[in-house]
Amino acid sequence: MNVTYACPACEVGVRLTFDSKTPALVCPHCGERLAISGDAVAGDSVKRCLSCPSTDLYVRKDFPQRVGMAFVAAGVIGSSIAWYYMDVYWTFGILFATAIADFALYIVVGDALMCYRCQSQYRGVKEMNSHDSFDLEMHERYRQLAARLEQ
Numbered sequence: 001m002n003v004t005y006a007c008p009a010c011e012v013g014v015r016l017t018f019d020s021k022t023p024a025l026v027c028p029h030c031g032e033r034l035a036i037s038g039d040a041v042a043g044d045s046v047k048r049c050l051s052c053p054s055t056d057l058y059v060r061k062d063f064p065q066r067v068g069m070a071f072v073a074a075g076v077i078g079s080s081i082a083w084y085y086m087d088v089y090w091t092f093g094i095l096f097a098t099a100i101a102d103f104a105l106y107i108v109v110g111d112a113l114m115c116y117r118c119q120s121q122y123r124g125v126k127e128m129n130s131h132d133s134f135d136l137e138m139h140e141r142y143r144q145l146a147a148r149l150e151q
């Protein structure tokens with residue numbers, strides 16, 4: 001399993017591997033140590049966030065946004081060229097093909113765990129059934145909390 005988080009001390013994005021025996025996350029940039037509490041990681045599952053005190057994590061598709069955007073852009077450019085040459089079949093063929101490719105990618109990419117509070121990402125976690133998918137209400141609650149803390 002690995003975690004990507006922003007170090008609370010130096011704010012650099014850190015990516016570290018861990019398992020249930022890892023005692024702490026140590027920032028390779030500044031050496032800041034985040035102790036992993038005993039109940040946080042159990043076997044192949046993550047029970048709570050490792051870089052903040054939150055227990056609210058959600059499951060989302062680990063979809064590389066840039067790749068998705070590239071597909072959409074390729075579809076738009078390709079179909080515009082076909083449209084320019086007045087070829088209706090190619091225009092819709094290209095749009096359709098990129099939509100299929102997008103969908104196929106969505107199927108093959110794995111899931112990642114995300115923390116509502118600090119946006120840490122957990123990959124390679126095998127057991128995620130104990131976590132729900134994204135909940136807008138929960139997201140909003142944390143967003144407001146963060147806004148209040150900033151004031």
Ligand SMILES: [Zn+2]
Pocket residue numbers: 007008009010011012027028029030031032
């Ligand atoms: Zn650091």
Ligand SMILES: [Zn+2]
Pocket residue numbers: 049050051052053054115116117118119120
């Ligand atoms: Zn967190």
